[in-house]
Amino acid sequence: MMSDPNSIETDVLIAGAGPVGLVLAMVLAKRGVRVAMLEPRRRLEPPSVKCNHVSARSMEIFRRLGVANLVRNAGLPEDYPHDISYRTTATGVELTRIPIPCRRDRYTDKSGPDANWPTSEPPHRINQIYLEPILFEYAEGQQNIRILNREALISFSQDENSVSIISKNEDTGKESTYNARYLVGCDGGKSIVRKMIGSRLEGDAVVQRVQSTLIRAPGLLSLFKQAPAWATFSLNPRRCGNTYAIDGKEMWLVHNYLRDGEPDFDAVDRDACLREILGVDEKFQYEMLSKEDWFGRRLLANKFRDRRVFICGDAAHLWVPYAGYGMNAGIADAENLGWTLAARIQGWGGEAILDAYEAERRPITEQVSYFAMNHAQAMSQQRTSVPPGIEEQSDEGAELRSKLGTAAYELNVQQYCCAGLNFGYFYDQSPLVVYDGEAFPPYTMGSYEASSVPGCRTPYVELEGGTPLYDVLGIGYTMLRFDANVDVTDFEALARERGMPLMIVDIHSHDSRCNAYSHKLVLSRPDQHIAWRGDKLPENVAGLIDKICAA
Incomplete structure (x- = not known):
């Protein structure tokens, strides 16, 4: 690759160095394909606290790329339970629990609904803030991969032989030009590449509305009445949400699911809702680290390609983020596109081999998008129908809790112990x-x-x-x-x-x-x-x- 950053020649240029783009780069580089990546963020700048789960299928891909052990050994402490707990509040009474082995026992524990996966690499619970730096540093050390941080793609043009890409440096404003045989947009839900190839997202624009808050609360663990869990869902008539353990010590991501009568994010008291979900009063102290208001969607790009330009991951599909479906589907996109691009570049694959990417991935991502949306709607129905007496300390209250716990388990065990979805x-x-x-x-x-x-x-x-x-x-x-x-x-x-x-x-x-x-x-x-x-x-x-x- 040429050393002058103003005139880089490469086989494939990837816009976006998130998990999907990094996996694509590694799949290509492993096959000897030269890759350059444009990433607007600074080197190792933390991503937002998004995906919390790496599927078994993605872990299989990581194993083939040589990065599975690094990923497996990061995230929550090795003995922290990966269970999913359903409670009246995070600090309240437990309704049911889906047991999932901690990472220390992931290969050996064969009990429970999440055991005996037909693979050498079962799933792993890890937040993207830990996952992405591992993938970045591993990719950065691979031959044939060059990552250019603070470079944002602003335009491109293509002919029958190549793609010419223009980027702008986020610090200096200086523009640079890159020439590649192919361009892949892994540049997220607001993808510039998708827009420039004339592709549009179609589907269901709003499936749910969610307030997410990342907090530091060292005192929360000690208030749990049951063993901690990776995900703790709060089901009560006042406010439903869920709390994800990020570091297993003091960092928590709290999702507040807005009701149908709450279309305006700003009109909903974030602090009051968070306390209702956690089950704590105004004396409880926490630090807000970041916040984000977002819509759960079911959107699919109407095309994944224009000649020498492709889109992957969130650029191609946006789903309700249950069980990490979106990121993990993007990783599957990357593997699928990666080997066919390599085949074409190396000459043993014909031009039509690149047609397989959209023919294969678009139908399956559409099907999974309905899995995610239908499950989101079923969970929403469950949240909005929590009986008023669920927290009463009486025989009637206990019966209501038992009934809701059974229903929550039956609905959600398929989401978290999803061998079918994976394989x-x-x-x-x-x-x-x-x-x-x-x-x-x-x-x-x-x-x-x-x-x-x-x-x-x-x-x-x-x-x-x-x-x-x-x-x-x-x-x-x-x-x-x-x-x-x-x-x-x-x-x-x-x-x-x-x-x-x-x-x-x-x-x-x-x-x-x-x-x-x-x-x-x-x-x-x-x-x-x-x-x-x-x-x-x-x-x-x-x-x-x-x-x-x-x-």
């Missing part, structure tokens, strides 16, 4: 998948059925000696061979001739928990989705490679 999605409209007519298993939030139907996630298994299957997959395509007598030399030879990265992995035996593999050959893509399967190679091997590489 059950499939690509049924992909130009890169060879479908064979078998039906896909149902896609739901809570339950997951492993399947080798092309388009599904490659089913996870442990191999002999306990080795996770994903640890032996290649950076490109991997042919899983369950019968070593099946000849795949023609496929290997043609892949080598085309420059397509390929590994052959013979599966001699694996754990019996997964019987999803019914064919002798299964071709897994670089993003661990299945491209093809069969008991022998097809007659037209070149046609198969043409299909999966969009030749």
Whole structure:
């Protein structure tokens, strides 16, 4: 890369160095693609306190990128419970609890609804203020990645060969020009890149209204009547909200859900509502560190691409932020786009390989957006129907609490213990998948059925000696061979001739928990989705490679 910052030539320029942009940069750099990133913030300037959860699917991606252990060892103290607690107030009576192992026990605790994930990397609760610096410093140290802080993209133009980008320095106002083969906007909900490609957000503009307040309250932990939790939901007739543990000691993020009759943020007393949610009086002392008023939305960009320019993450979709769906979907966007961009840049992928990004990711993000919105509406209904006697110290009050606790558990366990949401999605409209007519298993939030139907996630298994299957997959395509007598030399030879990265992995035996593999050959893509399967190679091997590489 040229040293003059006023004339940088690169393969891919990424606008935005948040988690999604950083993952995209790492996915590309791991494949030898040169990346430059523009980020308006200062180096390691803290992000806002947003996402609190990294999904299992994202942790799998982090594992392949080599950053999973760094992420896993950060966030809450190792023994702090990752449970979700439902109470009358944060300091009040507990209605129910969804148990989730603390990070110390995440790999070993097999009890409860959030155990036995079909992966080597179960989810992790960590706030974005801790996650993002880890990803930033890791990416910054990778070859092929250059991050330019205080640089904000202001415009770009493109032709059939490249994109010319102009940025402005936030400190000096000086403009710089960058030339890239491709541009990706990971620049958030107010994305300039999205607007400049003529894409617009469509959907439900307001699903809920929320006041969020980050506080420092060292005395709060000692007021809990039950064991602390990662998330504590307050359900009472006066004011409902939830309290997230940020550092497990004194920092808390408190969400106040406004009622239908409270459309004006400024008319709602933030301090009074916060105290009602926590269950404390005016004597309780806390320090307000930051505040934000926001709308929960369900919005999806009507297109994810214009020729050499793409959008990822919040630039492409904005959802109600339950269980970190938005950021984690953005990370999945980044992995999907990253390997196809690399394939095209390296020459083994045809021009049409880039069509797969929107064809695959847009339908699934739309489906998940409805999961999130429908769940938000169900939770809103539950909050607005809390019975008046819920806090009475009587048999009637106890019965009301028991009934609401059961309902809260049943509604929300699928949100937080969501193997289906993580692993059950499939690509049924992909130009890169060879479908064979078998039906896909149902896609739901809570339950997951492993399947080798092309388009599904490659089913996870442990191999002999306990080795996770994903640890032996290649950076490109991997042919899983369950019968070593099946000849795949023609496929290997043609892949080598085309420059397509390929590994052959013979599966001699694996754990019996997964019987999803019914064919002798299964071709897994670089993003661990299945491209093809069969008991022998097809007659037209070149046609198969043409299909999966969009030749």
